[in-house]
Amino acid sequence: MIRVLCLVGGLMGAAGLSQFPEFSQQYLQRLAGQVDELTRQVVEFDQTALADGMGREEMLQAMAETPLVASQEPMWRRTFARHARLSENLMILREASAMKRLMMPHRMADTATVQAVWSDFTPAMPLSVAGAASTGTGFLGGWAIFAALLGALTLPFRKKAASTAQQRRKPPSMKSDPPLTRPTLVADNQGQRPRLVSVQR
Numbered sequence: 001m002i003r004v005l006c007l008v009g010g011l012m013g014a015a016g017l018s019q020f021p022e023f024s025q026q027y028l029q030r031l032a033g034q035v036d037e038l039t040r041q042v043v044e045f046d047q048t049a050l051a052d053g054m055g056r057e058e059m060l061q062a063m064a065e066t067p068l069v070a071s072q073e074p075m076w077r078r079t080f081a082r083h084a085r086l087s088e089n090l091m092i093l094r095e096a097s098a099m100k101r102l103m104m105p106h107r108m109a110d111t112a113t114v115q116a117v118w119s120d121f122t123p124a125m126p127l128s129v130a131g132a133a134s135t136g137t138g139f140l141g142g143w144a145i146f147a148a149l150l151g152a153l154t155l156p157f158r159k160k161a162a163s164t165a166q167q168r169r170k171p172p173s174m175k176s177d178p179p180l181t182r183p184t185l186v187a188d189n190q191g192q193r194p195r196l197v198s199v200q201r
Contacts, residue, residue: 024101027108027117028093035090038083
């Protein structure tokens with residue numbers, strides 16, 4: 001029964017991870033669009049700051065000190081940080097092969113981009129080498145995860161069964177014989193010949 005459940009886990013893992021190459025490709029396309037839009041916003045901000053004779057940081061500081069636009073200062077800082085992070089991820093993912101992307105799930109962790117890809121994602125047959133590798137990795141991973149979970153769940157029952165089996169195999173206790181007494185010689189009254197008294201227990 002455990003092997004059947006592990007097989008089910010392996011098949012589930014294979015089915016899920018086999019879609020990773022196609023998902024990563026669509027994620028890469030969406031990520032490029034996100035970076036393009038963020039780049040446009042960052043360039044416009046820098047051009048506005050430059051027109052006022054300020055740099056980016058000076059512009060942000062001036063916004064923080066102006067009550068009318070002070071609420072926009074943290075929003076722009078988040079925009080700049082997201083632009084830098086996604087631009088780095090896009091550059092690394094573009095240079096990586098489909099096989100290497102299997103080892104880079106942390107580079108595809110932008111929540112907004114993942115949700116956008118998932119909403120339009122259509123599963124595809126894993127016909128590439130990366131798809132076959134993903135399928136095999138998913139099968140082994142699913143099997144291992146299910147085996148570990150089932151092993152942890154059944155551990156108390158296996159310990160109890162082993163203890164019961166050990167008690168059944170325990171040999172019965174044997175009563176020890178009483179100590180033997182050494183035989184003694186006694187004299188016969190008639191012929192004064194000694195005779196051997198029987199051994200007593």
